[in-house]
Amino acid sequence: MAYRVIPVTPFAQNCTLIWCPETREAAVVDPGGDMELIEQAIAQEGVQVKQVLLTHGHIDHAGASATLARQLGVSIIGPHRADQFWLDGLEQQSAMFGFSQVEGFLPDRWLEDGEQVQVGNLTLDVVHCPGHTPGHVVFVDKANQMAQVGDVLFQGSIGRTDFPQGDHATLIDSIKNKLFPLGDEIRFVPGHGPESTFGHERKTNPYVSGRWG
């Protein structure tokens, strides 16, 4: 997998352009905003975007989805349908967080745990990881040991759980029992901040490393 992280929005959300080096087919993961930066990256890399992928329905991840997908003529895939209330509330989110008006939408395809998404010759496994939001999904390229985890896990931290339908115990369970078993070697791009690996977080992240936790 080849990829380029594009920090977008006032929340410095890690929108990621991922592509198959063999076919140069690409996907944009979590286009929260700053569409001109995303379009610039697509043009610079010379890749063919075929889809928009969403980890969850928060505005800093999903805000530019409808506009970008229409502009590129591609579908929006994900998250899990349990996040529909967040997408339905995108306009309220834009007012609450001071974003310019965003276009509401429903994805072309909801995702379920265990499904797969193709990007060229890359296969991404879909892992449903509720806790930060109920419909949060993570995309894992097992062949290349690379994951897009959104706001589930960060270097040294975990996602917030104080939003509606957030739940701390559920989030910890998602990380420990769904992500970490995928293997220490898996490198991940989180929704915010620097990259890390599951192994590094399993050993050092204070929220999920304790034997007692």
Ligand SMILES: [Zn+2]
């Ligand atoms: Zn979020």
Ligand SMILES: [Zn+2]
């Ligand atoms: Zn976020």
